[in-house]
Amino acid sequence: MPARLNIPPITRAVLITLVSQSFLSAVIRYRQWTEHANIVIPYLTLVPQLSIIYPWTFITATLVEGNVFTLGIAAATIYYGGRYLERAWSSRELAKFLALVALIPNLLTFLVLIIFFTLTRNESWTLTVISGTISLQSAFLVAFSQLVPAHTVTIFRGIFSLRVPRFPLLYLGVVAILSLTPLLGGASFWLALFGFLTSWTYLRFYKTVFPDLESSQSPSLRGDASETFAFAEFFPAPVKPFVAVFADQVFEVMVAMRLCTPFSQADMSAARGENLLQRGTPGSARAEAERRRAIALRALDQRLHAANASNSAGRSSSQPPTQDSGPSTETQGSQAKTQTATTSKPGPMLGETKFEPDHDDDGGKH
Structure with missing residues (x-):
């Protein structure tokens, strides 16, 4: 039988929500698809002009991916990254972290699109879809930079080597380039940027520090x-x-x-x-x-063996040598060692x- 996957509860719940919402979004878009239609789902994804009456989308939109490629990356990120962080921090801390890096980047990106619309009067800004785990991926990289800052990732047999704290900035650059293609939406760069800033600010100034039990720190x-x-x-x-x-x-x-x-x-x-x-x-x-x-x-253990050795030496010096077929003192000493x-x-x-x-x-x- 294959080994049972050991997924902590928060990571498991987020994974199930991601797959369920992304599948539901795909089904709705497939049923409403036409050649010239630009399909938006304001009650699943966050659309500035339409989703204001669906306030839950400011959080749930993070767990909706628009294609199979990004869904696969998102699932792998949450499975490995979420499981790692949940075991490092606890389920409660991970849940708090995920809520912050989902809500705040979505809200700030929403405000940026509204500002762009105000400046340009171009309605396409308010119809831009805000969704996907971009902000979570950026936040996870920041969290790893805190947990293992001295680690270096080497790939291609040493040709490419990069320290972990360099990955968030590299990720921002990759997202900025891909957001110019149909693979990622126009809001992706802002989600990555605000995910980076939100996670660093929270971890730097607000996240609870677990004390050493032997210290007197609060x-x-x-x-x-x-x-x-x-x-x-x-x-x-x-x-x-x-x-x-x-x-x-x-x-x-x-x-x-x-x-x-x-x-x-x-x-x-x-x-x-x-x-x-x-x-x-x-x-x-x-x-x-x-x-x-x-x-x-x-x-x-060392003290016990030292005491036993001293006692053995004292007994051997006080007793006359006898003809014994058992192991010698040197052999016993070597066995003890x-x-x-x-x-x-x-x-x-x-x-x-x-x-x-x-x-x-x-x-x-x-």
């Missing part, structure tokens, strides 16, 4: 003040200084508007890993607990991710 700490997740880190090195200056100015405006608060020194210390497990890869807290338990078991090496070797850990702490002592970037 569990209400939020955001990620680490240098590796600064906004400028998504851009190539030559433009990083300019992006950092611009990001700092925007951050000051947000602080003045009380949309976010500056990071404290404790936040910066936590971001360097002094107090918190800031980036939670799947099973990170459990992996840390397992690692510490394995170290404690190894230390205890072999047993020590065998029993003290820990089993496979949860979340086998190599962690390299940052050595930057500079101030936090935004």
Whole structure:
């Protein structure tokens, strides 16, 4: 029998909704299709001129794909990315994240199209369909950039190599090009852009940070003040200084508007890993607990064997040698060492991710 797919509940629900709504949309368009008709479905997808009376479309339109190609990419993205993030964060955190990166990009794209219509009086802007998982895909890439910022993806046998934080910007470029073709709609670029900005803002300033159980930090700490997740880190090195200056100015405006608060020194210390497990890869807290338990078991095992060796040495020196056909002391010592090496070797850990702490002592970037 094939192995049963282990899909967490939120990821499974999103996948079912995506396939169901996309199939329903395809059936409706097929039944209403004519050679010259431009078919829109305002109660499934978000159409600025028609969907205002269907407010649920500001969220549900994200899970409607218009063709088989984009549907396949969307399903793979949600299956792998959603499953990874749900195990890393918890179902509740993933649900909150998905709701934000679906609602806010759709709403902002809706407003952009209304502004374009106001400036040009071209009705095609208000009939542009807003739908698809573009904003989710962009947001997932940002989330991966936070979780594994030092990882490098290498393809084509080392010909092409790129660090994970570079993928969101690359994805924006690809979407911008494809939006000029029939494959993607005219709103796709705005969805990708706002998905990127919304997810980074939420993860940088608002998402709850899970504390180390052995620390005295409050569990209400939020955001990620680490240098590796600064906004400028998504851009190539030559433009990083300019992006950092611009990001700092925007951050000051947000602080003045009380949309976010500056990071404290404790936040910066936590971001360097002094107090918190800031980036939670799947099973990170459990992996840390397992690692510490394995170290404690190894230390205890070594002490026990050292004590046994001392007792054996004391008994052998106080008793006269006897003719014994059993194994010699050296053989027993070698067996004890072999047993020590065998029993003290820990089993496979949860979340086998190599962690390299940052050595930057500079101030936090935004």
